[in-house]
Each structure stands twice: as structure tokens, then as C-alpha cells.
Amino acid sequence: MANNYLLKREMGDMSSARSLALVAFVMAGIIISSDVVSAQFCQDDYKSIMMQCPGNIEKPGPKTPPSGECCYVMKRADIPCVCWLINYYKDVRQRISNAKVVYVAQQCGITLNPGIKCGS
The missing domain is CATH 1.20.5 (Single alpha-helices involved in coiled-coils or other helix-helix interfaces)
Structure with missing residues (x-):
């Protein structure tokens, strides 16, 4: 028992x-x-940034000041979500310059939190 x-x-x-x-x-x-799911919500932000800021954030070429349209979409985008999306997809991460994203954000008056990883 x-x-x-x-x-x-x-x-x-x-x-x-x-x-x-x-x-x-x-x-x-x-x-x-x-x-x-969160990343899917910011895909439109990512697409808008890529349409308005491709030369500003892609790896080849020098840093260039963003256009007004680029700053417009950057200021309205969920940048932490877009950065997560960039880091999640290897092919996207290989195209985007972290230094350029930071540069464009600064030029547009956007404050990024310290330690944010956006691209490689």
C-alpha cells in the first residue's frame, strides 16, 4: 500500500x-x-524610412544630412521597434549602418536611448 x-x-x-x-x-x-506581432506593426515605419532615407541609413557611402521628408518619417516612427526589426532580420541588418541611423536621428532632433542597438 x-x-x-x-x-x-x-x-x-x-x-x-x-x-x-x-x-x-x-x-x-x-x-x-x-x-x-509588434514588429509587424512597425513594418510600415521601416518601409517609410527606407523610402525616404535610403541613402542616409544604408551602409554604402558617406553620412549625408537627411531631407525634411526623411526627418518627418523618422520622427513619427517607432524607432526602438524599427531597430528590433532591423536586428531580427539578418539581410536587413547587413544593409543598414548603425552609425548612420544614429547620425540621422541626431540630425532630425531624435533622442535615442543609450545602448540602443540598431543595425550591425
């Missing part, structure tokens, strides 16, 4: 461990998917 009780208790503990692992897995999925 005591062995039966111990067996049930151990099985219950394993079931609890599995349940906990499942909850952790689901939570990780929710967090990752919420980041992806």
Missing part, C-alpha cells in the same frame, strides 16, 4: 513537472509571437 502511494506521488510530481514545462513553453511562444 505504501509503495502504491509513493508511485502515485512520483507520478503526480512528474505530471506537475510536465505541466510546468508546458506552461513555460507556451509562455515562451507567447513572448516570441508578441515580439513578432
